[in-house]
Amino acid sequence: MPSSAEPPAAAPRPPRRPAVRYFEIPERQREAAQAWLERGAGIPGSSPTPAAAVVFVRDGDHGVETYLSYRSGNSPLGTVGFPGGTLEAHDDEPLDWAGPSPAEWARKLGTEGNLGRARRAVVAAVREAFEETGVLLAGADAMSTVESVEGAEWMSSREALAVGDVSLAQVLGRRRLALRSDLLKPLAHWVTSDFAHRRYDIHYFTAVVPDGQVASVLESKGSWGRWVDAAQAVADPAGSWLGDLVGKEDTVGRTIDDLSSPGVQCMLESVAECSSAITFLAKKRAVVARNPVLEVHEGRPLLRLDLT
Template sequence: MGSDITPRPAATVMLLREGRRDGEATGLEVFVLHRVAGMAFAPSVTVFPGGGVDPSDSGPVPWTGPDRQWWSAALGTDVDKASSLVVAAVRELFEETGVLLADGPASETQRQAVAEHRSSLADVLETQELELRSGLLRPWANWITPEGNPRRYDTFFFLAALPDGQDAQMLTTEAESGRWARPADLLAEHAAGTLAMMPPTLAMLIDLQQAGSVQWAMSQTRTVVPLMPTVKSLPGEPLQVEVDGRVFSLRRQGS
């Protein structure tokens, strides 16, 4: 079942900042959301902000920075899809955290209008005379849900550094909480069985754990190639997949 389902394009943003506690630097942190238990897809799982590409993401958007052709080459896909993925990444981050990757701010009222599909991101940018800043994003990875799943996504992962003067909040009804955390701490919670994460999220955190700073992470040049994991677990067992010789397991709360 699900082998004939075309994966839906999706964009996810790993929003980064340099952590500080009591005036001391604590290292790179990433913003994560804990999804509510009632979600049809990935309930009670910790994720990065993101979601599926909407039809409005394909329209013209005021844009500055690397152009659509550059993003097409960086993401290994056609120009139209690359453009919609970049717009979706910026829109989803804005909807779910309030952080806008543009050359100026937008209001909470405008964010709500985008989240409720009463306005598009392009509408907000044009009203505020703003431009999307694609140079604030970095291409990172592309994971495709294996065949046989009732919901399949062709998910592209991006990096973004938290812009000066902005802060992330948990603003989506799809999550019950949001927080900044060091990748190593999130991985330790997962290993202890107290935090559930999907395999792509685990893989991204392992990558980020190697980054010494936000600047180092944002300076990396990545070749984005599509990865489709192989499911190793049997029906009814906790999800376990293998990709590039690495095995990742989904842990449930309290497991």
């Protein structure tokens, strides 16, 4: 029996993450990838469109869950991903603001030279989250949040936002609400690979759903959205659990590589690694721009991601 003077056995170290990671190219993007390789890799691609998205988390029965949405078409953000979209001109409109200032957000997001970009990213994240899920990160003051956003009037506001008939500033102003920027946490920054026809420069945030609010799909556009166990979503990269769960013609039988962008996969893995939603939210992260690069690896086109 070891003596009491002996130090306790060291806990096993977690496996070291690889410095480089490769991702399969989704089937919908393979033609564009092949054309890019044939004309010569390294040629600058189109300018990426600024965008923002929110990774909502909560504690589930078996682990941390996150809210995922389905996107039809050929979005570089993936067929299945987090609620989000592009920054719009009306995101610059003045509105009541509570929480970290745009200058503070510029520091958090690494855009110190562009306060407007940081402010638009925060506003767009709140706007897109409300539009796509009905979750509104706003309140009457800096200490409160909207308790319920259900009903025909709120859905009408979401529909109007979706088609650009109103701005978030107008939606909040009519109800005398302030945007609660303190309810968001910076999470990640991803830039779509050069070969894609449509590219995004997207800032991801994370948040929890305020008490009393319930996530729901947009009536006119949303065909699928739900809370998903993050660990189960990434447990079998070669399997089709997530695609079968979504149940759409272009998702059934498909792997997560074929459904989601590298950024979405990495963030799902990050959520899955945490023991609770609070742990995920409290984790300190350096927001570094990640840009998967198309290259031929072991004889086939793949997306290379440098993680150093």
